[in-house]
Amino acid sequence: MADTLFTLEATIAARRGGDPATSYVARLLMRGRPKIAQKLGEEAVETVIAAMRGDKAEVIGEAADLLFHLAVLLAEMEIPLADVLAELDRREGTSGIAEKAARAVT
């Protein structure tokens, strides 16, 4: 999965400044952060709706749209995907329950 996302990250970077008539990524980057954030939100909602329907094939498609638009948002904000993966690595082994309990006492 990480390889796929790193390839996508490189493709998105290469599209920066490209022709919005032929590249969806170039068009989205040109429209700016609010539009990218809106698309990310829409894809999140569509993923939730598909999940509530229990349609796994639809969830796979919507989840791919969601990850793609998240990758575009990270690119627009110049946040390397590696930074997000490093944060997940940092969290590895820390239970969400334990982490939340620790937050509650501070």
Ligand SMILES: N=c1c2ncn([C@@H]3O[C@H](COP(=O)(O)OP(=O)(O)OP(=O)(O)O)[C@@H](O)[C@H]3O)c2ncn1[C@@H]1O[C@H](COP(=O)(O)O)[C@@H](O)[C@H]1O
């Ligand atoms: N993974 C994707 C990918 N996933 C989804 N999409 C597009 O995301 C769009 C989302 O669908 P919508 O109907 O919501 O989009 P829309 O109608 O244009 O949205 P509005 O702007 O009208 O709100 C569709 O046009 C999809 O084709 C993607 N477009 C591109 N990629 C990757 O990005 C690469 C570069 O794409 P281009 O920049 O288009 O060359 C491609 O080779 C792919 O690897």
